[in-house]
Amino acid sequence: MKNLIRPSVRELTAYTPGEQPKAAGLIKLNTNENPYPPSPAVSRALKEYPAESLRLYPDPVCTELRGRIAEIQGVAPEQVFAGNGSDEVLRLAIRAFTPPGGAVAAFDPTYSLYPVLAAAEEVGYLRVPLPEDFGWTAPPADLKAGLFLLANPNAPTGVFYPQEEIAALAGRFPGVVLVDEAYVDFAGGRDCLALAKERPNVLVCRTLSKSFSLAGLRIGYAVGSPELIGALFKLKDSYNVDRLAQAVALAALGDVSWMQDNARRLVATRERVAGELNRRGFRVTPSAANFLFIEPPAGDSAADLFARLRGRNILVRYFPAPRTKSFLRVSIGTDAQMDAFLAAL
Amino acid sequence: MKNLIRPSVRELTAYTPGEQPKAAGLIKLNTNENPYPPSPAVSRALKEYPAESLRLYPDPVCTELRGRIAEIQGVAPEQVFAGNGSDEVLRLAIRAFTPPGGAVAAFDPTYSLYPVLAAAEEVGYLRVPLPEDFGWTAPPADLKAGLFLLANPNAPTGVFYPQEEIAALAGRFPGVVLVDEAYVDFAGGRDCLALAKERPNVLVCRTLSKSFSLAGLRIGYAVGSPELIGALFKLKDSYNVDRLAQAVALAALGDVSWMQDNARRLVATRERVAGELNRRGFRVTPSAANFLFIEPPAGDSAADLFARLRGRNILVRYFPAPRTKSFLRVSIGTDAQMDAFLAAL
Numbered sequence: 001m002k003n004l005i006r007p008s009v010r011e012l013t014a015y016t017p018g019e020q021p022k023a024a025g026l027i028k029l030n031t032n033e034n035p036y037p038p039s040p041a042v043s044r045a046l047k048e049y050p051a052e053s054l055r056l057y058p059d060p061v062c063t064e065l066r067g068r069i070a071e072i073q074g075v076a077p078e079q080v081f082a083g084n085g086s087d088e089v090l091r092l093a094i095r096a097f098t099p100p101g102g103a104v105a106a107f108d109p110t111y112s113l114y115p116v117l118a119a120a121e122e123v124g125y126l127r128v129p130l131p132e133d134f135g136w137t138a139p140p141a142d143l144k145a146g147l148f149l150l151a152n153p154n155a156p157t158g159v160f161y162p163q164e165e166i167a168a169l170a171g172r173f174p175g176v177v178l179v180d181e182a183y184v185d186f187a188g189g190r191d192c193l194a195l196a197k198e199r200p201n202v203l204v205c206r207t208l209s210k211s212f213s214l215a216g217l218r219i220g221y222a223v224g225s226p227e228l229i230g231a232l233f234k235l236k237d238s239y240n241v242d243r244l245a246q247a248v249a250l251a252a253l254g255d256v257s258w259m260q261d262n263a264r265r266l267v268a269t270r271e272r273v274a275g276e277l278n279r280r281g282f283r284v285t286p287s288a289a290n291f292l293f294i295e296p297p298a299g300d301s302a303a304d305l306f307a308r309l310r311g312r313n314i315l316v317r318y319f320p321a322p323r324t325k326s327f328l329r330v331s332i333g334t335d336a337q338m339d340a341f342l343a344a345l
Numbered sequence: 346m347k348n349l350i351r352p353s354v355r356e357l358t359a360y361t362p363g364e365q366p367k368a369a370g371l372i373k374l375n376t377n378e379n380p381y382p383p384s385p386a387v388s389r390a391l392k393e394y395p396a397e398s399l400r401l402y403p404d405p406v407c408t409e410l411r412g413r414i415a416e417i418q419g420v421a422p423e424q425v426f427a428g429n430g431s432d433e434v435l436r437l438a439i440r441a442f443t444p445p446g447g448a449v450a451a452f453d454p455t456y457s458l459y460p461v462l463a464a465a466e467e468v469g470y471l472r473v474p475l476p477e478d479f480g481w482t483a484p485p486a487d488l489k490a491g492l493f494l495l496a497n498p499n500a501p502t503g504v505f506y507p508q509e510e511i512a513a514l515a516g517r518f519p520g521v522v523l524v525d526e527a528y529v530d531f532a533g534g535r536d537c538l539a540l541a542k543e544r545p546n547v548l549v550c551r552t553l554s555k556s557f558s559l560a561g562l563r564i565g566y567a568v569g570s571p572e573l574i575g576a577l578f579k580l581k582d583s584y585n586v587d588r589l590a591q592a593v594a595l596a597a598l599g600d601v602s603w604m605q606d607n608a609r610r611l612v613a614t615r616e617r618v619a620g621e622l623n624r625r626g627f628r629v630t631p632s633a634a635n636f637l638f639i640e641p642p643a644g645d646s647a648a649d650l651f652a653r654l655r656g657r658n659i660l661v662r663y664f665p666a667p668r669t670k671s672f673l674r675v676s677i678g679t680d681a682q683m684d685a686f687l688a689a690l
Contacts, residue, residue: 004491004521004546005576009441012579017405034400043396046589051388054561054593055379057554060362084429087582096354100467113583120580122445146349176349201349209402216399216588231350234357235465237432238458243561244391244589248399 008122015116018317027340029331030315032155032183032291034213036265036334039258042214045251049244058243061233065246068253069221073193078226081233082249084240086182086207086220089232090149091117093203093222096231097176098123098146105145109134109323111155111180130323134159134285134293139169146175152192153183156319156329158287160187167195170202176228178203183289185211185263186270190288193223200225210290212252212259219249266290270332276342291331302328305345312344353467360461363662372685374676375660377500377528377636379558381610381679384603387559390596394589403588406578410591413598414566418538423571426578427594429585431527431552431565434577435494436462438548438567441576442521443468443491450490454479454668456500456525475668479504479630479638484514491520497537498528501664501674503632505532512540515547521573523548528634530556530608531615535633538568545570555635557597557604564594611635615677621687636676647673650690657689 018031062082070077083089094104094117103124106114118125123146128139134157139148148169153160170177179192181204196204203224209215219241222232241249252259274284274292281297296305306318306328317329332338363376407427415422428434439449439462448469451459463470468491473484479502484493493514498505515522524537526549541549548569554560564586567577586594597604619629619637626642641650651663651673662674677683 004442004573006441006444006491008445009576009579014579015583017402017583020402020404031402033402036400037397038399042399046394046396047392049391051391052382054383054387055381055558056373057362057365057376057378057560058563059365084587085582085584087584091582096351097349099351100353146351213400215402215584218403218584218587228349231354234354234359237430237436238360238362239430239432239560239563242429242563242587242590244593245587248589 012119015113025313027314027337029333030317032210032331033215034210036213036262038213039252039255041251041255042248045248058239060239062241062246065250068250073223075223079223079229081222081229082241083220085218086205089205089220089222092232092235093178094121095235103145104147104149105143106149111151114149136161136165148173148177151180153187153288157285157293158289158291160288163192166192170199176201178205180205182207182210186267186290187288196224203228208249208252211263214252217245217248219245266332269335269338273338291329293327293329295327302326309344314341314344357464360458370658372659372682374678375662377555377676378560379555381558381607383558384597384600386596386600387593390593394592403584405584407586407591410594413595418568420568424568424574426567426574427586428565430563431550434550434565434567437577437580438523439466440580448490449492449494450488451494456496459494481506481510493518493522496525498532498633502630502638503634503636505633508537511537515544521546523550525550527552527555531612531635532633541569548573553594553597556608559597562590562593564590611677614680614683618683636674638672638674640672647671654689659686659689
């Protein structure tokens with residue numbers, strides 16, 4: 001019955017998320033999850049949640065949650081979209097900001113979900129190759145794309161790109177620049193929110209998955225001009241964020257200092273591990289995120305090292321694409337987990 | 346900056362959900378929410394939920410939840426897709442089963458979200474007019490559509506269509522027939538699951554929103570052949586159902602008899618209210634759902650009655666489309682709420 005299915009869907013390869021193994025005793029450094037738990041306010045919100053209210057539909061436009069985000073980020077609620085994870089925000093942005101038969105553009109390498117989403121939305125995907133050190137490069141002026149997906153800090157490299165370069169790109173790019181700041185809370189206070197506030201063609205996308213330790217909840221949001229935000233609203237499922245997720249996200253956003261304390265701890269661990277790996281002859285890409293992108297010393301291969309670590313119950317991430325196949329991406333865990341990782345190396 | 350937005354999105358009119366007013370003392374009979382709370386197992390699941398596990402991503406394919414659904418419905422887990430509400434299931438089905446430039450078909454009237462989803466997915470929408478009594482009519486044999494969206498019981502009428510007619514339709518329709526059974530638990534044990542099990546081009550879609558009293562949670566699912574289900578999986582967001590929703594849905598599905606008891610109570614109330622409205626000269630469409638579709642006696646107008654009820658703090662639903670504008674849709678509440686409704690009439 002294959003002919004019942006849309007041809008582009010038949011050919012689609014779904015995104016491969018990092019493994020979520022059930023084995024006990026595993027040190028899981030493969031999906032950039034936060035090793036610290038969410039704020040105690042989250043636990044309280046769950047325990048106190050009036051379960052009987054689940055019989056009612058959620059607020060379809062997340063009024064309270066968007067109000068809180070708007071307050072934190074210093075924008076109007078009309079400038080905030082809340083989604084079922086930033087996955088939803090990214091999917092809707094591709095749909096809203098590329099014409100039929102159009103394309104999105106992104107650096108290579110970057111978040112491996114982007115080309116999957118572009119294929120699902122049946123638009124082209126233009127790769128702008130990054131230099132050997134994965135640092136900034138100005139995309140060509142004649143890029144024919146409706147949307148530039150710019151992860152900053154970039155994944156899987158962790159490199160942070162200067163706001164001035166992104167501002168210059170937004171100034172000359174004819175479409176929308178979406179700055180995906182999933183990891184920005186580990187970047188030492190730098191971000192592109194000012195750009196999203198000033199420029200009608202810039203959206204900033206955030207998530208509570210990493211820094212707020214809520215990957216299990218699926219809350220992402222976008223900040224930008226009311227016109228761009230309005231387009232996302234038109235396309236979203238009617239009730240895209242459930243009641244519990246709205247309530248728990250509000251609780252987490254009421255305790256920003258908990259997130260910041262965890263981010264600080266994590267950054268300290270990251271810098272310590274980066275220094276140690278440097279000393280051991282690894283090439284360590286400068287990271288502003290909650291992971292390190294590392295190349296083993298000459299004579300060792302990333303794929304082999306991945307397998308050897310796996311054999312010692314340490315799970316990291318290996319991306320076999322041309323630009324990433326000599327590297328491993330290692331999420332930053334607790335100090336104890338990272339010591340075990342260093343010992344296993 | 347309107348030129349940043351895809352033309353079809355600029356022209357899109359988002360679905361209008363029923364109002365969710367905050368006013369106290371309102372009797373809310375407008376969005377088909379269940380008047381009874383979800384199972385006590387839901388409340389327990391929330392209270393006992395280990396909040397620290399929210400730092401980890403959810404199971405991207407809802408293994409445990411789909412296993413439970415498969416067990417209840419007597420199918421293999423590969424025949425079950427779980428989504429962020431049946432909204433997501435419907436959206437993905439339109440995408441997966443219509444070719445670019447193709448169309449979906451549906452009866453008129455039916456669930457008013459269908460044409461909104463078709464427009465968002467940039468496919469056509471073919472309306473098959475129902476007869477005056479909203480009963481079954483065989484869609485034309487030459488219907489050029491990849492997908493037939495068939496709400497059964499239908500919305501907003503509540504009419505249940507015979508399985509034999511749907512089987513015959515599936516036999517001659519060249520595309521996929523999606524039977525949207527959002528309200529089927531109020532239909533006295535009749536459903537189209539056997540069809541979804543037997544026929545490779547039939548999907549049945551269910552939701553926990555109505556009968557399980559979990560509209561606030563967003564859990565929908567589809568049952569069908571592994572080929573159709575696999576296409577939905579390819580298109581979904583990577584982590585479409587969050588950890589809490591998976592856990593709470595599992596708890597609710599562990600207590601099916603709670604749902605069935607509530608459904609029985611609600612059906613008894615529905616029949617009592619239908620009888621009373623008949624006696625008062627209303628035309629009452631025979632309903633197999635948790636709502637009634639009623640036409641006021643000659644001399645009164647549905648729009649006026651809607652406004653008068655609103656003035657008495659009773660909120661029902663009015664659809665101003667040509668086929669529905671002389672009717673009101675009234676969700677079935679508790680006996681006390683329905684008595685207040687009858688008194689206000």
